Amino acid sequence: MTMAYVAVDRQRARALRDDGRIEGPIAAHAVTPGLLRAHDLGAGDEDAEYTALAYAGVTALLTGSDPLRLVLAAELAAPPGGEDGFGRVELDGLGWTQVTALFADESGSADRVARARTLATGRDFDQVVDDVRIEALLDDSDLLWFAPTELDRLPEPAG
Template identity: 45%
Template sequence: MSTLSAFVPVSREQALALRAGEELAGLTAYAPGPALLAAHDLGPADDEEAGFVALGYAGLAALLAGPGLRTVLAVAVDSGRVDDRGSEFGEVVVRGLRWSAVTAVFADEPGAAEDLDAARAVAGGRALGDVADDEDVVGLVDRWDLLWYAPEELDASFG
């Protein structure tokens, strides 16, 4: 089977549980699959850009999931453990995620907290599809890049 790269928004507790050896199932992730490529007029040669778009959606989903700074895990999983929802946002469901699949950690720097709280207030509990094009929400979120960390730097990613 082939391997699929995806971005999984998680809570800090979920990330720590994974690292401690727990397996998490049924997590929504964002991957540069066919529906995302089509929705953004991207082709097979646009892998890097498609990955960046999927990471952006994962970051936005992490924002909507709850308070605090965002954490997104980049993972490489067996395609047999993934159910593609056919979403323009690249939504997939990952079954049986283990820490060994984590290839990178993306997290906000502590200074992002105020803008993220403001973005959540503007989002007002709406779903990803309802805020993905909201310039006020996206404008606040885009002020802060998700910083890259190696998996072994998980603790450092928490600021």
């Protein structure tokens, strides 16, 4: 089994849970051959999973409108291929039963995420991921692990 990390907003995550499935194409990040080569990592390396999750966190910044980012970790039956150094893949669909974890910003991260989102406005993924100002803001905003059953109890922005 392989993990894919899917950036979603809370509304789409709830729709996935309530409907049981969403159809693709769905943008995701995963440990692909290209990601492993680009970062000089091995297939079983824990840093490879963290790297794919971090890239999904950047995608969540670009695609979400919620004050806090949300990334779903979903188990795939077959490992995705791909030569993209960022582990970008497209899923044909996603079932809620595939979701094994949620990753969300802690409540105190809302201001940093908002500043990062402002800096990212009008830019594509490649530009955003290379911006050291955005990287610094996101590095100070860890994506915390939650069980899928905690979707309705994820942190809300502080304040």
